Amino acid sequence: MTETPVRYSREGDVALICIDNPPVNAIGQAVRTGLVASIDAFAGDPAAKIAVLYCAGRTFVAGADIREFGKPPQAPFLPDVIGKLEALDKPVLCVMHGTALGGGLELALGAHYRLGVPGLKIGLPETSLGILPGAGGTQRLPRLTGLEAALEMITSARHVPAKEALALGVIDGLADAGQDPLTAGLAHAHDLLAKGAGPRRICDMPAPSIAPDQLRDMRTRTAKRFAGQIAQLTAIDAAVGGAALPFRDGMQHERALFQTLMESPQRAALVHAFLAERKVAQLPELAGIAPRAFAQIGVVGGGRMGSGIAISALLAGLDVTLVERDAQAAAQAHQNVAQTLADSVKRGKLTDEGRARILAHQFRAADSYAALSDRDVVIEAVFEDMDIKREVFTQLDQHCKQGAILATNTSYLDIPQIAAMTSRPADVLGLHFFSPAHIMRLLEIVVPDKTGADVVATGFAFGKKLGKVSVRAGVCDGFIGNRILQVYRAVSDHMVLAGASPYAVDRAVTEFGFPMGPYAVQDLAGLDIGFMTRQRKAASRDPREFVARWADVMHARGWHGRKTGQGYYSYDADHPKGRPSPEVEEIIADERRAHGVTPREFSADEIVARYMAAMVNESARVVGEGIAARPLDVDVTLLHGYGFPRWRGGPMHWADAQGLGALLSQIEGFAREDAFFWQPAPLLQQLVRENLSFASLNS
Ligand code: 3HC
Ligand code: NAI
Numbered sequence: 001m002t003e004t005p006v007r008y009s010r011e012g013d014v015a016l017i018c019i020d021n022p023p024v025n026a027i028g029q030a031v032r033t034g035l036v037a038s039i040d041a042f043a044g045d046p047a048a049k050i051a052v053l054y055c056a057g058r059t060f061v062a063g064a065d066i067r068e069f070g071k072p073p074q075a076p077f078l079p080d081v082i083g084k085l086e087a088l089d090k091p092v093l094c095v096m097h098g099t100a101l102g103g104g105l106e107l108a109l110g111a112h113y114r115l116g117v118p119g120l121k122i123g124l125p126e127t128s129l130g131i132l133p134g135a136g137g138t139q140r141l142p143r144l145t146g147l148e149a150a151l152e153m154i155t156s157a158r159h160v161p162a163k164e165a166l167a168l169g170v171i172d173g174l175a176d177a178g179q180d181p182l183t184a185g186l187a188h189a190h191d192l193l194a195k196g197a198g199p200r201r202i203c204d205m206p207a208p209s210i211a212p213d214q215l216r217d218m219r220t221r222t223a224k225r226f227a228g229q230i231a232q233l234t235a236i237d238a239a240v241g242g243a244a245l246p247f248r249d250g251m252q253h254e255r256a257l258f259q260t261l262m263e264s265p266q267r268a269a270l271v272h273a274f275l276a277e278r279k280v281a282q283l284p285e286l287a288g289i290a291p292r293a294f295a296q297i298g299v300v301g302g303g304r305m306g307s308g309i310a311i312s313a314l315l316a317g318l319d320v321t322l323v324e325r326d327a328q329a330a331a332q333a334h335q336n337v338a339q340t341l342a343d344s345v346k347r348g349k350l351t352d353e354g355r356a357r358i359l360a361h362q363f364r365a366a367d368s369y370a371a372l373s374d375r376d377v378v379i380e381a382v383f384e385d386m387d388i389k390r391e392v393f394t395q396l397d398q399h400c401k402q403g404a405i406l407a408t409n410t411s412y413l414d415i416p417q418i419a420a421m422t423s424r425p426a427d428v429l430g431l432h433f434f435s436p437a438h439i440m441r442l443l444e445i446v447v448p449d450k451t452g453a454d455v456v457a458t459g460f461a462f463g464k465k466l467g468k469v470s471v472r473a474g475v476c477d478g479f480i481g482n483r484i485l486q487v488y489r490a491v492s493d494h495m496v497l498a499g500a501s502p503y504a505v506d507r508a509v510t511e512f513g514f515p516m517g518p519y520a521v522q523d524l525a526g527l528d529i530g531f532m533t534r535q536r537k538a539a540s541r542d543p544r545e546f547v548a549r550w551a552d553v554m555h556a557r558g559w560h561g562r563k564t565g566q567g568y569y570s571y572d573a574d575h576p577k578g579r580p581s582p583e584v585e586e587i588i589a590d591e592r593r594a595h596g597v598t599p600r601e602f603s604a605d606e607i608v609a610r611y612m613a614a615m616v617n618e619s620a621r622v623v624g625e626g627i628a629a630r631p632l633d634v635d636v637t638l639l640h641g642y643g644f645p646r647w648r649g650g651p652m653h654w655a656d657a658q659g660l661g662a663l664l665s666q667i668e669g670f671a672r673e674d675a676f677f678w679q680p681a682p683l684l685q686q687l688v689r690e691n692l693s694f695a696s697l698n699s
Contacts, residue, residue, distance in 0.1 A: 004030065004033075004034045004037070005019060005020055005021035005025075005030050005031050005034055006018070006019050006020070006021075006031055006034025006035050006037070006038050007020060007034075007038075008037070008038040008041040008042070010045060010047060010048050011186065013047060013048060013049040013050070013193065014048070014049070014050055014051070014052055014186055014189045014190070014193075015041075015042045015045060015048035015050070015051040015052070016051070016052050016054075016182070016185075017035070017038040017039075017042065017051055017052070017053045017054075018054055018055065018056055018182075019031060019034075019035075019053075019054075019055045019056070019061060020055070020056035020057065022057050023057070023058070024057075024058075024059055024061075024062035024063075024099075025055045025056075025057060025059060025060065025061045025062060025104070026061065026062055026063060026064065026065040026066070026067075027061055027063070027064050027065060027078060027103050027104070027107065028064075028065035028067070028068055029065075029068070029074045031061075031065075032076045032077070032078060032081050033076060035081050035085070035107075036076050036081055036084065039081075039084050039085055039088065042088070042090065042092075043088060043089075043090070048090070049090060049193055050090060050091045050092070050093060050189045050192060050193055050197075051088075051090065051091070051092045051093070052092075052093050052094075052095060052182070052185035052186065052188075052189050053085075053092055053093070053094045053095070053107075053108075053111055054094070054095040054096075054097075054181040054182060054185050055096075055097070055098075055181065058098055059097065059098025059099050060096040060097055060098050060099065060100040060104055060108075060120070060181075061100060061101070061103065061104025061107055062099055062101050062102070062104055063101045063102030063103045063104055063125075063126075064078060064102060064103035064134075064135070066129065066271055066274065066275070067275075069129075069131075069262065069267070069271055070262075070268065070271075078103055078106070078107075078134075078135040079134070079135045079136055079251060079255060081107075082106060082107055082109075082110035082135055082136055083110070083136075083251075085107070085110040085111060086110040086111075086112075086199075086201050086202070086203055087201075088199060089199060090198075090199065091112045091113065091192060091197055091198055091199050091200070092110075092111040092112050092113070092199070093111060093112070093113040093114075093115060093185060093188060093189050093192060094107070094108040094111035094113070094114050094115070095115045095116075095117065095175070095181040095182075095184055095185040095188070096108055096114065096115070096116050096117065096120050096122070096171070096181070097116075097117035097119070097120055097180075097181045098117075098119070098120065098121075099120070099121045099122070099123070099159065100120065100121075100122045100123075101121075101122070101123050101124070101125055101159070102123075102124060102125060102126050102133065102137075103133075103135050105122050105123065105124055105133075105137065105141075105170075106124075106133055106135040106136050106137045106140070107135070108122075109136060109137065109140040109141060109144070109170075109202055110136065110140070110202075112197075112198075112199045112200040112201065113172055113188075113192060113197070113200065114170065114171045114172055115171060115172060115173055115174070115175055115184060115185065115188050116162045116165060116166065116171040116173070116174050116175065117162075117174070117175045117179065117180075117181055117184060118162060118174055118175065118176075118177050119162065120161075120162040120165070120171075120174075121159040121160060121161055121162070122159070122160050122162075122165045122170060122171070123153065123157065123158060123159040123160055124137045124141065124153055124154045124157070125157035125158075125159070126154075126157070126231070126235075127154060127155055127157050127226075127229075127231040127232050127235055128157035128270065128274075129231075129267065129270045129271055129274060130229075130230075130231050130261060130264060130266040130267030130268075130269065130270040130271065130647065131231060131258060131261045131262055131267055132154070132231055132234055132235035132238050132254070132257060132258055132261055133154060133235070133254075133258075134254060134255060134258030134259075134262075136251060136254070137154070137254075138150075138154065138235060138238040138239040138242055138250075138254045139203075139238075139239070139242045139243075139247060139250045139251055139254055140202040140203070141153065141154070141170070142207070142208050142239050142243060143202050143203075143205040143206070143207060143208060144168070144169050144170055144202060144205070145168045145169060145170060146208050147208045147209070147210040147239060147240065147243060148210065148214065148218070149168055150239060151218060151235070151236055151239055154232075154235045154236075154239070155222050155225075155226070155232040155235060155236065162174055173188070175188070203247045207242075207243040207244070207245075207247070207250070208243055209243060210240060210243075215236075215240060218236065219233065219236060222236060227513075228513050228645065228647065229266060229647050230261065230264060230266055231261055231264075231266065231267075234257050234260070234261055235257075237257060238253060238254045238257045238258070241253050242254055265657055266647045266648075268649070268653075268657070269646070269647055269648050269649030269650075269653055269654070269657070270646060270647055270649070272632075272635070272649045272650070272653045273635070273636075273639055273646050273649055273650065273653075276632040276635050276636050276650070276698075277469050277636050277639070277640070279632055279698070280469060280470065280471050280472070280632065280633055280636050281460050281463075281464065281470055283460075283472055283629060285453055285456070286453065286456060286457045286460065289453045289454050289456075289457040290454065290457065291454060291457040291458040291460070291461035291462075292376065292403065292405065292454055292455070292457075292458045293376045294318070294376045294377045294405070294458055294461065294462045294465070295318060295319060295376060296318075296319050296321075296374055296375045296376045296377075297310075297313045297318050297319065297320045297321070297375060297376070297377050297378075297379070298320075298321050298322075298323065298371075298372040298375035298377070298378035298379070298400075299313075299320060299321075299322045299323070299378070299379050299380075299381060300322075300323050300324075300372075300378065300379070300380040300381065300382055300392055300396070301323075301324065301380065301381040301382035301383075302322050302324045302329065302330070302332065302333020302334075302336060302337070302365060303333075303381065303382075304435060304436075305381040305409055305433060305435060305437055306322060306333065306379075306381035306382075306409075307322075307333055307336040307337050307340065308340075308433065308435065308436045308437030308438045308439075309379055309381060309409065309433055309437045309438075310322050310333075310337055310363070311337055311340050311341065311344075311437070311438040312433070312437050312438040312466045312468075313466060314337070314341070314358050314362050314363055315344070315349070315350065315358075315438065315466075316465050316466045316467065317362075317465075318362070318465070319362050319363075320362060320363050320364075321363075321364050321365075321366060321371050321372060321375060322334075322337070322363070322364070322365045322366070323365075323366050323367065323368065323369060323371055323372060324365060324366075324367055325367070325382075326367050327367045329367070330365040330366055330367045331365070333365045334363075334364075334365040337363060337365070338359060340438065341355045341358060341359065342355065344438075369395040369396065369398070369399040370399055372396065372399055372400055373399050373400065373401060374401065375400060375401075375404055376403075376404060376405065377404065377405045377407060377458065377462060378396055378400055378404060378405070378406055378407065379407045379408070379409055379431055380392050380393070380396070380406070380407065380408045380409060380410075381409040381433075384410060384411060384412065384413065384532075386413055386414075386417070386418075389408065389410065389413060389418055389421075390418075390421050393406065393408075393418055393421040393422050393428075394421060394422075396422070397421070397422040397423055397424065402424075403427070404427065405427050405428075405429070405455050405458055405459075406422060406424070406427055406428045407428070407429055407430065407431040407459070408428070408429075408430055408431070409430070409431060409432060409433055410430060410432070411432065411478070411482060412477055412478055412482065412533070412536070414475070415428070415429070415430045415446055415448050415475055416448040416449070416450070416475060419448055419450060419451075425448070425450040425451075426450055426451060426452040426455065427451075427452065427455055428448070428450075428451065428455075429445065429446060429447055429448065429451045429455055429456065429459055430444065430445070430446025430447075430448075430473075430475075430479070431443060431444075431445060431446075431459060431462075431463075432444035432445075432446055432473070432479060434640075434641045440640070440641065441467070441468055441469045441640045442468065442469055442471065442481070442636075442637060442640035442641035443463045443466070443468040443469070443470045443471070444470075444471055444473045444479050444480060444481060444637065444641075445459040445460060445463065445470050445471065445472050445473065446473045446474070446475060446479050447472060447473070447474065447475070448475050449475075456472070460472075469636060469640050471628075471633050471636055471637050472628075472629050472633065473627060473628065473633075473637075474625070474626055474627040474628075475627075476622075476625070476627050477537075479627065480622055480627055480628050480633065480634060480637045481637045481638065481641045481642055483618065483622060483627070484615060484618045484619055484622060484634070484637075484638065484642075484651075485642060486533075487614050487615065487617075487618035488518065488611055488614050488615045488618070489518050489522075490545075490546070490614070490677070491610050491611055491613075491614035491677070492505050492517075492518045492519070492611065493546065493548040494546060494610075494674070494677065495602055495607060495610060495611075496548070496588060497546065497548070497588075497591065497592060497595065497597060498597060498599065498600060498602070499592070499597070499598075499599030499600040499601065499602060500602035500607060501580070501585060501588075502517075502519040502568050502584070502588075503519070503568075503569075503580045504602060504604070504607065505517055505518065505519065505607055505611075506518065506519050506520050507604065508604035508605075508607035508608050508611075509607070509608065509611060511604060511608075512608050512611075512612075512645070512648075513644075513645025513647065513648055514643045514644065514645060515643045516643065519567075519568040519569075520568070520569065520578065522561060522567065522568065523561035523562050523567035523568050523569055523571075523578065524561065524562055525561070526560050526561050526562075526563060527551065527554060527555055527559060527560045527561045527567050528555065528560045528561075530551055530555075531551070531552065531555040534547060534551070534552070542676075544676040545676070545677075546677070548591070549591055549594075550584075550587045550588045550590075550591045553587050553590075554567065554568075554584065554587065562578070566581065568581065568584055569581060609666065610670065612651070612654065612655075613663060613666050613667050613670065614677075614678075615638075615651045616651050616652070616654070616655040616663060616684070617667055617678070617680065617681050617684060618681070619631070619634045619638075619651045619652055619655075620655075620681035620683045620684040620687075620694075621681040621682075621683070622634060623652075623683055623694070623697065624681055624682055624683030630697055630698050631652035631653075631694035631695070631697055631698055632650075632652070632698045634650065634651060634652050635649060635650020635651065635652050635653055636650065638650050638651055652694040652695075653694070653695070655694060656693040656694050656695050660684060660687050660688050660693065660694070661688050663684070664680060664684055664685065664688045667680050667684070668680060
């Protein structure tokens with residue numbers, strides 16, 4: 001990198017403006033200043049007839065510099081820089097490669113011509129960060145594509161592939177395959193000069209309009225899809241409002257709305273989520289530690305999780321051998337994997353040739369552990385039973401090569417105990433996937449004390465290869481996510497015992513932003529899973545702990561949730577998502593009577609307050625005990641594995657936003673009713689005493 005991240009030079013009559021600001025050429029203040037200097041240099045260079053604006057490195061500009069958000073804005077401002085570029089009286093060609101996102105695409109829209117390098121993706125993903133395109137994106141893009149297409153791009157925040165960008169008219173053409181941005185830009189600039197092309201400014205193009213009923217439909221759809229969020233609807237207001245105004249006024253309108261969103265808690269939460277999910281893999285213990293090889297993967301067990309893990313690895317290009325307990329089960333597992341790959345083709349995630357190649361060359365199912373002797377990493381996903389795990393790990397220890405990593409996907413079992421079944425505990429760790437494993441992005445990497453640092457580093461490298469968001473977790477019952485889940489499920493049961501209906505709890509929680517409430521989730525997962533967990537924990541349970549017996553009654557009646565047509569909800573053809581069940585309410589009422597409880601009303605606010613207080617309190621314990629390395633690791637776990645609304649940032653970020661003092665007082669208030677359940681987490685008490693936030697522990 002040079003001193004300034006923007007270089008100006010000239011080749012013949014073509015000026016070259018190159019942004020070189022690794023890793024993703026984000027536009028921070030230094031880039032903005034450099035751009036202004038280069039624009040002035042071009043304007044004042046009589047030998048330069050046209051300018052080519054492009055980027056060095058792996059991508060075009062990925063947007064404004066997110067790390068500047070929330071700090072006092074520093075001149076020059078991006079809309080002004082782009083306005084200055086557009087106003088030039090000599091033409092500017094922008095060549096984009098990699099991803100041109102947010103302020104990056106807005107910069108390109110300020111140029112007069114746009115060329116894409118094959119593989120380019122463009123987008124205005126600002127709404128996914130809780131803001132709107134604030135450097136002319138809501139004003140210039142609709143002038144090129146029409147309002148409907150532009151607003152679809154802006155509200156969905158999606159990355160649009162080059163061919164679609166060409167069809168939409170956002171780029172004028174595509175460079176030849178294999179051409180780098182500079183070579184392509186020079187060739188195209190000479191063509192433009194030969195044609196006598198002059199500046200072609202989007203701001204001079206007519207503003208588009210949209211029919212009122214179409215706009216109404218769009219607003220309704222958007223409000224439903226992004227319930228609770230403000231950025232998407234505000235972006236529609238910016239574009240539609242701006243289109244009715246002269247360009248300059250439209251820009252000011254956009255800016256004013258952008259500033260409002262920039263100040264919003266949703267922006268803070270979404271930016272936190274973006275940065276946190278990148279920070280989870282940055283752990284001091286892994287600095288400078290090289291991962292082991294992981295090209296050859298073994299999976300033991302081809303049921304729900306094993307086949308999903310196999311598919312995830314196959315889709316990432318890895319070689320997979322899956323071992324089942326006998327030839328018939330192996331054939332079944334092979335069929336499960338083949339079927340899911342075929343579904344991936346239908347969903348457009350894989351080509352048919354890709355599917356055939358995977359089945360011919362990358363994947364095999366076997367019934368003997370000897371088939372795993374050449375594997376670098378083996379992941380066990382057999383029944384959740386310590387005796388069966390013992391049998392499997394004894395076999396793995398015998399058959400796997402030295403240096404192979406042995407991982408378990410167990411949800412709750414004690415991983416150090418599993419490691420101790422082998423002669424190589426330093427090579428054992430937990431790789432806890434979520435169901436369906438080829439779709440859910442969360443991977444908890446569970447690290448017993450004896451596990452080698454290079455084994456942990458391999459877990460992270462493997463997770464990255466699979467496109468997962470990997471979070472380090474320590475050993476405890478349920479690791480990070482399931483441990484916290486057990487507590488917020490328990491508080492739900494407490495509220496139901498006291499008088500809330502399970503449906504009121506689900507409703508309040510979904511209104512808060514979770515896609516499903518705790519009872520609907522249990523129906524989906526199967527009530528037999530909860531039953532087995534209760535059985536497993538029965539012997540070690542503290543007698544003061546409340547256990548909902550209604551769940552056992554439901555289980556005994558064969559009501560195992562959706563798969564049996566009856567759980568907390570009743571499911572039938574008319575109610576595929578379930579309807580409340582009076583019989584369930586009757587069973588619960590019986591239990592209230594048995595406890596001598598007179599049911600009382602719960603408002604949605606009270607339900608959410610207790611649900612969240614329990615979640616935050618347990619999260620604080622998880623951090624305090626070192627099970628999660630930092631509060632941000634809890635946030636990312638809950639965001640990616642448990643449906644926590646991203647625009648609220650995760651439980652720890654949410655707690656900071658509420659104020660930890662107020663939350664602690666609330667918990668202390670609840671503790672006066674039930675001192676056993678509501679014991680305040682020591683870390684929460686400490687932070688309140690020291691007037692600190694969870695965020696202060698993230699760096
Ligand atoms: N600003 C600052 N840093 C950024 C950044 C940005 N816009 N985009 C990415 N980075 C950083 C990441 O935090 C990461 O840093 P780290 O190595 O310290 O963790 C590094 O660049 C590499 O990023 P990724 O790990 O995400 O790399 P990938 O190759 O997986 O993905 C990407 C690249 C697709 C560009 C992805 O980073 C991305 O989606 N970036 C955000 C794009 C975006 O939302 N742009 C809009 C910004 S808001 C805006 O432009 C406002 C304007 O309208 C005024
Ligand atoms: P499953 O019952 O769908 O599959 C288990 C598979 O293991 C079966 O196909 C069975 O034939 C096979 N198996 C049993 N003993 C074997 C042996 N000795 N050798 C080879 N294969 C053997 O179970 P599921 O749901 O896939 O769970 C597997 C593991 O993953 C469990 O430890 C579970 O706790 C964990 N897990 C489950 C999640 C879920 O949502 N289902 C989520 C995360 C983890």
